[in-house]
Structure formats: structure tokens, C-alpha cells
Amino acid sequence: MTLDALPAHQGGAENLARLLARALLTGHWQPGDVFPKELDIGQHFSVSRNQVRNALASLSAAGLLERTAGRGTQVRAMSEWHLLDPLMSEWMTGLMNLDPQLVRAIYAFRFSAEPLVAGLAAQAASADDIARLETAFEGMQRTAGQPEARHQHIEHDVAFHDVIYQATHNLVWRQMGHLLRPSIMALVHRSQHDIKTLDDSLARHGHVLKAIQAGDVAAAEAAAREVLRRTAIDLGIVPDTLSDGR
Amino acid sequence: MTLDALPAHQGGAENLARLLARALLTGHWQPGDVFPKELDIGQHFSVSRNQVRNALASLSAAGLLERTAGRGTQVRAMSEWHLLDPLMSEWMTGLMNLDPQLVRAIYAFRFSAEPLVAGLAAQAASADDIARLETAFEGMQRTAGQPEARHQHIEHDVAFHDVIYQATHNLVWRQMGHLLRPSIMALVHRSQHDIKTLDDSLARHGHVLKAIQAGDVAAAEAAAREVLRRTAIDLGIVPDTLSDGR
DNA sequence: GATTGATGAAATGTCAGACATTTAATAAGC
DNA sequence: GCTTATTAAATGTCTGACATTTCATCAATC
Numbered sequence: 001m002t003l004d005a006l007p008a009h010q011g012g013a014e015n016l017a018r019l020l021a022r023a024l025l026t027g028h029w030q031p032g033d034v035f036p037k038e039l040d041i042g043q044h045f046s047v048s049r050n051q052v053r054n055a056l057a058s059l060s061a062a063g064l065l066e067r068t069a070g071r072g073t074q075v076r077a078m079s080e081w082h083l084l085d086p087l088m089s090e091w092m093t094g095l096m097n098l099d100p101q102l103v104r105a106i107y108a109f110r111f112s113a114e115p116l117v118a119g120l121a122a123q124a125a126s127a128d129d130i131a132r133l134e135t136a137f138e139g140m141q142r143t144a145g146q147p148e149a150r151h152q153h154i155e156h157d158v159a160f161h162d163v164i165y166q167a168t169h170n171l172v173w174r175q176m177g178h179l180l181r182p183s184i185m186a187l188v189h190r191s192q193h194d195i196k197t198l199d200d201s202l203a204r205h206g207h208v209l210k211a212i213q214a215g216d217v218a219a220a221e222a223a224a225r226e227v228l229r230r231t232a233i234d235l236g237i238v239p240d241t242l243s244d245g246r
Numbered sequence: 247m248t249l250d251a252l253p254a255h256q257g258g259a260e261n262l263a264r265l266l267a268r269a270l271l272t273g274h275w276q277p278g279d280v281f282p283k284e285l286d287i288g289q290h291f292s293v294s295r296n297q298v299r300n301a302l303a304s305l306s307a308a309g310l311l312e313r314t315a316g317r318g319t320q321v322r323a324m325s326e327w328h329l330l331d332p333l334m335s336e337w338m339t340g341l342m343n344l345d346p347q348l349v350r351a352i353y354a355f356r357f358s359a360e361p362l363v364a365g366l367a368a369q370a371a372s373a374d375d376i377a378r379l380e381t382a383f384e385g386m387q388r389t390a391g392q393p394e395a396r397h398q399h400i401e402h403d404v405a406f407h408d409v410i411y412q413a414t415h416n417l418v419w420r421q422m423g424h425l426l427r428p429s430i431m432a433l434v435h436r437s438q439h440d441i442k443t444l445d446d447s448l449a450r451h452g453h454v455l456k457a458i459q460a461g462d463v464a465a466a467e468a469a470a471r472e473v474l475r476r477t478a479i480d481l482g483i484v485p486d487t488l489s490d491g492r
Numbered sequence: 493g494a495t496t497g498a499t500g501a502a503a504t505g506t507c508a509g510a511c512a513t514t515t516a517a518t519a520a521g522c
Numbered sequence: 523g524c525t526t527a528t529t530a531a532a533t534g535t536c537t538g539a540c541a542t543t544t545c546a547t548c549a550a551t552c
Contacts, residue, residue, distance in 0.1 A: 013535095037503065048536055053504090057300075061307060061333070069504040070544030084330035084421050087307065102417070109418035116362055171348070172355035175330050259506095283532065294507055299533090315533040316515030497550075506541065513534070520527070 002036075016045060017055035021091040024064045024075065027099050031077035035065055062087050078102065084179055093182040096189060106183045107237060111228045113176075114164075118208055118224035119217040121167035129167035130213055136160040137209050144202055145195050157188050160205060164224075167212070191234030201230050248282075262291060263301035267337040270310045270321065273345055281311055281319035308333050324348065330425055339428040342435060352429045353483060357474045359422075360410075364454055364470035365463040367413035375413035376459055382406040383455050390448055391441050403434050406451060410470075413458070437480030447476050 006023055020041075029035065036044075042052045056073065059065045063082040067073045078101065082088060092098065121129070139156030143149035161184050165177025191201075204227045211219035252269055266287075275281065282290075288298045302319065305311045309328040313319045324347065328334060338344065367375070385402030389395035407430050411423025437443075450473045457465035 039503090050535060050537090054303075056504095057303070058307070061304070063332070067504065068544080069542060070502075072503055072544095079417065079420075082332050082421065083418055084332075084425065086309070086328050086331065105417040108416050112362060112366055112414075112416070112419075113359070116358060120358055168358075170354050170358070171325065171351040172329055173358075174325075175328065179330065285532090296506060296508090302533095313533065314515080315513060316531075318515090318532055493552105495550105495552085497548100499546105499548080501546085502544085504541105504543080507539085509537090511534105511536075513532105515532080516530090518527100518529075520525100522523105522525085 013047075013051040013054040013058075016047060016051060017058040017087075018091050020055060021059055021062070021064060021087075022095060024059070025091060025095060025099065025102075026097050029075045031075055033075045035073035035075055037072060058087060061085070062091075084176075086179065089179045089182055093185065095182070096186060098186060103183075103186070103235075104237065106180070107187060107232070107235065110180065110184070110187075111232070114161075114228055115221040115224040117168055117173060117176075118164055118212065118220040120170070120173065121164045122212045122215050122217045122220035124169045125167040125212055125215075126169075129163060132163045133160065133167070133209055133212060136163055137205060140202060140205060144198055154185065154188050157205075158185050164208070164212070187231060187235065191231055197230075197234065201227070201234075204230050259293075259297040259300040259304075262293060262297060263304040263333075264337050266301060267305055267308070267310060267333075268341060270305070271337060271341060271345065271348075272343050275321045277321055277323035279321045281321055283318060304333060307331070308337075330422075332425065335425045335428055339431065341428070342432060344432060349429075349432070349481075350483065352426070353433060353478070353481065356426065356430070357478070360407075360474060361467040361470040363414055363419060364410055364458065364466040366416070366419065367410045368458045368461050368463045368466035370415045371413040371458055371461075372415075375409060378409045379406065379413070379455055379458060382409055383451060386448060386451060390444055400431065400434050403451075404431050410454070410458070433477060433481065437477055443476075443480065447473070450476050 005028070006019060023029070038049055038052045038056065041047075041056075042049050045052075056065065056067065060067050060073075061082075062085045063076055063080045065073050066076050078099065083102075083106075125133070136156050136159040140153060140160065143153040143156065146153075158181060162177050162181060165173050165180070168174065191197075204223065207223035208220060208227060211223050251274070252265060269275070284295055284298045284302065287293075287302075288295050291298075302311065302313065306313050307328075308331045309322055309326045311319050312322050324345065329348075329352075371379070382402050382405040386399060386406065389399040389402065392399075404427060408423050408427060411419050411426070414420065437447075450469065453469035454466060454473060457469050
């Protein structure tokens with residue numbers, strides 16, 4: 001893989017890092033491949049070696065690359081990636097063509113964890129949390145079925161899930177919510193087609209809201225599971241086969 | 247807080263980063279405090295500005311610091327820390343005097359998540375996973391009650407928990423297992439005092455092993471919950487009050 | 493002929509200094 | 523008193539040189 005296939009960049013080491021990271025996340029390089037050397041990258045994008053080094057340092061910190069003095073820079077396998085690094089999360093935002101294997105893994109995680117999280121939220125949610133959850137849900141209702149408001153609808157949907165993670169009032173789960181944001185966004189983007197599907201999805205979200213309002217742990221878990229089943233159907237994933245290859 | 251109270255450092259930007267990170271993690275600075283400037287740090291530790299900048303870049307990436315041109319470097323609040331960043335995990339390894347609030351938050355997370363993880367492991371564990379789990383358990387048994395082998399006992403204990411996360415065969419949970427390693431280590435260190443406690447802990451671990459061997463999801467969840475209850479008792483944590491302050 | 497050692501090229505890592513940019517405080521001017 | 527220059531101080535950036543690590547090549551020696 002060469003640099004020529006990549007889009008131009010708009011200046012700034014962060015932009016360069018994002019650009020290269022996205023190329024890696026979408027599989028433009030294979031694990032074990034040698035990555036272009038600093039000077040070549042700098043020349044190709046017309047940036048200083050400093051910028052390149054800063055960008056590569058970020059990618060290296062995220063486990064996407066392995067750099068060793070004298071040898072060069074190598075691309076690491078997906079199992080080495082630091083999926084929970086906030087940088088990754090940022091780079092993944094808006095990426096619609098993520099590696100399918102990665103999408104499945106993240107969905108599988110949510111499918112196992114989110115019911116539990118909803119249950120914790122039902123226990124720990126404050127009045128503020130519930131108000132935020134209601135706002136998000138009303139936003140989803142208001143924008144449902146309006147093609148011109150699709151973007152807003154997705155925003156509300158993602159916010160709904162995020163609030164649930166926040167409502168656990170646990171530092172670790174909260175981080176998790178932030179990190180999953182882009183993945184959830186990507187999943188939501190892929191699902192939700194016709195009106196019928198959308199209504200069903202909306203109803204299932206409503207059940208989660210009601211359960212959390214009532215503080216009913218078991219109901220919240222069950223309702224969250226139903227929301228994710230809906231997502232799975234939309235994505236064409238069979239829930240029985242969620243674990244990664246052995 | 248000044249730099250004078252910190253230990254000397256052994257060269258290398260990574261060591262410097264770890265040193266400063268640990269000072270932050272153990273509360274040597276308060277949120278909002280201004281952090282020493284690059285040149286002062288460099289002078290104090292006799293390292294180049296480059297090293298300092300690299301170290302500070304890491305701390306900044308982990309959410310410990312916020313750097314803004316012209317103003318300086320500020321210390322961020324714990325809620326802003328990227329707890330799931332692998333760097334954090336590395337910096338926390340071996341730290342015995344973590345902030346109590348942080349210890350509680352991490353334990354609360356494990357208390358909620360680990361039963362689920364054990365259940366997933368019971369579903370997905372391969373023969374290799376089970377073999378590793380048995381090895382770890384046997385190691386725990388072999389070194390139990392021998393004060394001179396305490397370090398090894400802890401290693402086996404941590405390995406036991408790690409294997410469970412690995413056995414889910416899910417990329418995200420696996421990462422989680424790696425990240426929690428140092429925290430688990432710290433928790434295990436604090437617990438396990440007398441023989442009686444240790445025997446009880448060992449028995450509870452054994453139940454988890456048996457359930458996973460049998461592929462019994464519900465039993466694995468219940469057994470993992472019992473292991474964590476034991477830990478909670480040792481730590482003096484009341485499981486009912488696990489959610490963070492509202 | 494195989495092993496060892498010396499040499500050199502090529503990559504990343506480090507340093508030092510100058511300069512740019514941002515921010516905030518201070519002084520000047522109306 | 524308010525606005526606007528000026529200045530100081532911090533982080534950010536660039537550049538060129540040098541250091542270090544790694545690997546390949548080739549030669550020397552046994």
C-alpha cells in the first residue's frame with residue numbers, strides 16, 4: 001500500500017494522524033506490512049518531520065503501529081489495537097466502512113454489556129439523568145420518519161445510549177459510554193431503514209426509558225436486550241454466533 | 247506542589263512520564279493546579295526539553311493534564327482521566343497507594359461486570375482457555391499459605407482473572423482484562439491475610455473454574471459474584487453503596 | 493565452508509537553538 | 523472608564539545536525 005491513494009490533508013499533526021489512522025482502520029495496510037518512512041510521509045504531505053513524528057507517535061500509542069529504531073515502522077494486527085483508547089474513538093467517529101470483524105466484536109460487546117448497564121442505570125439514575133433520557137427519547141420521537149431530520153434522529157439515538165452509561169455513576173462505565181459513542185453511531189447509521197422498523201425500534205427504546213424511570217432493574221435489562229435484538233436484526237447479525245473465532 | 251518531593255529518575259522519556267503520572271495518580275496535585283513548566287521540569291531532572299515534551303504529551307493524551315499554548319499546563323479532574331488508556335494501566339501497575347475513590351470505582355465496575363464476563367467465558371472458553379484456567383488455579387493452590395510464595399500466589403490469582411476475560415473471545419472484553427490487570431493486582435494485594443480467609447477465597451475461585459469447565463453460565467455468574475463478595479469483605483467495602491456519589 | 497567480525501547504509505531517536513503563536517497582564521491613549 | 527498597543531511568558535513548531543539501532547554485505551580467519 002502506498003500513500004498515493006490517500007486523500008490530501010489540511011494541516012496539523014492531529015489531522016495527519018487521523019488521516020493515517022483511518023487508512024489503517026479501514027484495512028488499507030495488512031498486519032506486518034512496513035509503513036512508509038517518516039521522510040517519505042513528510043514529503044508526500046508537505047509537512048515537517050516533526051508533524052510526522054507526532055502523528056506516528058499517536059498511532060503507535062494506540063497500538064496501530066510498532067516503531068523500532070533502525071528497522072522502521074510496522075503495522076500491527078487488529079488484536080493489538082487499543083480499542084478503548086479515546087484516540088481510537090475519535091478516529092472512528094464518522095467512519096462508515098469499518099472492518100466488519102471489528103463491527104461484530106463491538107456489537108457483541110454491547111450485546112453482552114448494555115443490558116447490565118441499563119440495569120445499573122435503573123438502580124443509580126438521578127433525576128437529572130432521567131430528564132436527559134426523556135429529552136433524548138422525545139427527540140427521537142419528534143424526528144422519527146422525517147428523512148430531512150435523519151441526522152438529528154441519530155444524534156438523539158446515540159445520546160439516549162450515552163445517557164444510560166452516564167447514569168450508572170461509575171467512572172469506568174462512563175468512559176465506556178464515551179468510547180462506544182462512535183461505534184454506536186456507526187451501528188445506528190447502518191440500521192433504521194423503513195418506517196415499520198423505526199417504530200419498532202422506538203417502542204423498544206421507550207420500554208427501556210420506562211423501566212429506568214421505575215427503577216426496575218430486571219425490566220431495564222430485558223428492555224435493553226430487546227433494543228439490541230432489534231439492532232442485530234437490522235445489521236443481519238445472528239446473536240448466537242457473537243463470540244469471535246476460536 | 248513542587249517537583250522537589252518527587253524521586254529521582256533514571257533517564258528516558260517513558261520513565262519521566264511514569265514518574266510524573268504516578269505523582270498525579272496518587273494525588274500530589276489537585277485538579278485545576280498549574281503544572282510546572284517544561285523548562286523547570288527539564289532543569290530539575292536534567293533532561294532535554296524534548297524528553298519533557300514527550301512525557302507531557304503522554305500525560306496529556308491520558309487526560310491527566312491539559313496543555314494550552316500561552317497559558318501553561320493544568321491538572322485535570324479525575325473524572326476526565328482516560329482510565330481505559332493502556333498507558334494508565336501501565337502507570338498504575340505496582341502503585342499501592344491509589345486514590346481510594348478510584349479503587350472503589352474500579353472495584354464497583356468489576357463487581358458489576360465480572361459475573362457477566364465469567365458467564366460469557368463459560369459459553370465461549372476453548373480447551374486451551376480451560377487449561378490455562380486450571381494451571382492458574384493449581385498455582386494458587388500450590389502457593390496458598392506459604393508466606394515466601396505470596397508474590398507467586400498473587401501472580402496466579404491475577405492470571406486466573408485475566409484468563410476469564412481472555413476466554414470471552416471478544417476483542418473488547420479482552421482489552422478490558424489487560425487494562426484491569428494492575429487494578430486487580432492492587433486489590434488482591436490488599437486482601438488475603440489469614441489462612442481462613444485464603445481458604446475461603448480459594449474455594450470460591452474453584453467454583454468459578456468448575457462452572458466454566460462445565461459450561462454452566464448461571465453457575466459461573468453466581469460463583470464469580472461470590473469471589474467478588476469475598477474481595478469486598480476483605481477490602482471493607484459494602485456492596486450496597488457501590489455507585490459513585492450523585 | 494562456516495562462523496565470526498568489520499564496515500556501511502538506512503531507518504528511527506535525540507538534541508539544541510531559533511522562531512512562531514497564543515494567552516494574559518499591563519500600560520497607553522482617547 | 524473603556525478600548526487598544528505593548529510586553530512577557532508559556533507552549534507549539536521548524537530545522538539541521540548528530541546518536542543509536544538494526545540489518546545486510548563482505549572479508550577474514552579457523
